Amino acid sequence: MVLRIAEAFASRFFPTHYLIHIGVSVFSLLVLRALSQGRKTDRERDLHARIILVTGGFTPLGLTLLQSLAQRGAHVIALSQDAIDSSKVTILIDLLRTTTSNEQIYAEECDLSSPSSVRAFCTKFLTGNDQRLDAIIFAHEHRHIGSPKIFSSKAKEQEQKERDSGSLATFLITILLLPALLVAPPERDIRIVNIVNPFYAAASGLPFAPKFSSSQSTTTLPSNSIFLQEGIRSLRTIVFTRHLQRILDALPSAAQVPKTEEGSKTVPVISEKLQKSNIVAISVSPGISRVDTISSLLLADLMSPTGSYLGVFVYLVLQPLLRILTKSPIAAVQSVLHVLFLPTPFKIPSQTTIASSIKRADDNTSQAPIGLRASSIAEEMLKPGALYANCAVVKLDVKIPTDVMEKDLQERKEATLNKSKGKGKENDDKSLQEVLDIKDDGEYGGELAGRLIWEEYEGALKIWEQENPGKPEEKKETVQPPVAQPQPKQATVEEEEDEDVYR
Structure with a gap:
């Protein structure tokens, strides 16, 4: 029947x-x-004894990322804007620990919209017993900010302040925790991953002027387009990440090449053209996510104070198309995992033995330098400072206006002339970029774009801290994990090399 x-x-x-x-x-x-979901990473890595700091860990993308890291044995510290004893945080942490059989998952309270809260967390971390960090993943900037007026009555100026505070929090955490990363042994593989929204292409074709709202009036913003403003925020982070890698490579300690013990499974790369610092900064665009991008655009979250019933209705009606054309959190997180799993030029895949590697390299060219011969062994290596999307490097053309280039050239000439006449402030404190010899590689706007972005971050950070001084009692708060757990044993150089296995 x-x-x-x-x-x-x-x-x-x-x-x-x-x-x-x-x-x-x-x-x-x-x-x-299948095409809209993008590529899946074909790499794998054991993350036991690795300490990874994650911001935005309680977003859909962040939770998926936390689960993926915990399943591979990582010691994860997730920053939460909510109190760590709140039901939302405790339930999610307990659920992650149970489902992944990993007790090394913690939550720390840190309000990324408050500079005093960010400084309090970084101070607590730097004064703690264990200052080890193997990776910092900034996932809070991936969430879309801004929606059409039909869904939200929030002012555009307020949305722009939210974008700026997220970017400044990334900058502040980076410069505060950087000293702890720089004193780490050169054998340690450290990665700084900035996850950006996918609308950087909307701003890449325009003249480079990604300023913060605090440094310009709202009437001079290039456009009221939500996607363009999101693209400017994304492009700003990408250029900053690339320049951060230039600074890391220019540091005197960056010339240290990890030593390889006898019988080790990894081979150091001698060529400094491939990698100079053991700290690698990368930008990642996970693509258009169904939850983090579209749902945030429509304000289709009734649990949020700004949730819209109309947005929920439109989101449900568009579900058939969204299921086909946009990424799920599992698909979106693939590019992030890819940059974490890829070996750097300092780390050659362990499946390739030293003997077979040398023979294979010698077959290609016996006259090549040692570093270049070793670099031909790996099929794919992580490119420091690059932007990754769909598990591949993205080439991005950042256009510098002619008047900006001419103004910078004139300032350099005047500075050189004043210095030769003895009028320069040689005894004053110089910025990090002025002290270091940073080479211009021409990528993502080159050294000029990176230096302008860095100066813009510094100026906007001072204004941000003046506008948000924070309460005295807020600075004295201490943050404890929900359940006291022993810290992981500090791995030795030999343990790090043995555990750093790529499949």
């Missing part, structure tokens, strides 16, 4: 002469969905 009903239903609504069309349509939808 059931089969007859099904046969009647199929013959009425799916005539036999339309079966080919139906099959082609279904196949096309499946292919379109």
Whole structure:
């Protein structure tokens, strides 16, 4: 009886002469969905004894990332804007510990919209017993900010302040925790990952002027377009990340190449053209996420104070298209995992033995330098300072206006002239970029774009801290993990090399 009903239903609504069309349509939808989900990483890495700090860990993308890291044995510290004893945080932490069988998952309270809260957390971390960090993942800037007026009555100036505070929090945490990263042994593989929204392409074709709202009036903003403002925020972070890598490579300690013990599974790369510092800064664009991007755009979260019933309705109506054209959190996190799993030029995949590596390199070219021969062994290595999307490096053209280049050239000439006349402030404290010899590689706007962005961050940070001084009692707060757990044992150089296994 059931089969007859099904046969009647199929013959009425799916005539036999339309079966080919139906099959082609279904196949096309499946292919379109597969393409929209993007590539999956083909790498894997054991993260036991690795301490990873994650911001934005309680967003859909962040929770998926926390679960992926915990499943691989990482010691995870997730920063939360809510109190760590709140039901939201404790339930999620306990659930992650139970499902991943990993007790090394902690939450620390840190309000990224408050500079005093950020400084309090960094001070507590730097004065603690264990200052080890193997990776910092800034996931809070991936969430889309801004929605059409039909869904939200929030002022555009307030949305822009939210964008700026998120970027400044990334900058402040980076410069505060950088001393702890710089004193780490050169054998340690440290990565700083900035997750950006996918609209950087909207701003890349325009003249480079990603200023903060505090340094310009709202009437001079380039456009009221939400996507353009999000693109400017994303491009600003990308250029900053690339310049941070230039600074790391220019540091005197960056010339230290990890030593390889006898019998080690890794081979150091001698060529400084591939990698100079054991600290690698990377930007990652996970793509258009169904939850973090579209849902935030429509304000389709009724648990949020700014949730919109109309946005929820539109979000539910668009679900068939969103399921096909946008990424799920699992698909979006693949590029982030890819940059964490890829070996750096300092780390060669352990499956390749030293003997076979040398033989394979010698077969290609016996006259190449040692570093370049070793670099040909790995099929793919992480590119320091690059932007990754869909598990691949993205080439981005950042256009510098001619007047900005001419103004910078004139300032350099005047500075050189004043210095030669003895009028320069040689005894004053100089910025890090003025002391270091930073080479211009021409990528993502080159050294000029990076230096302008860095100066813009410094100026906006001072204004941000003046506008948000924080209460005295807020600075004295101490943050404790929800459940006291022993810290992981400090791994030795040999343990790090043995545990750093790439598959």
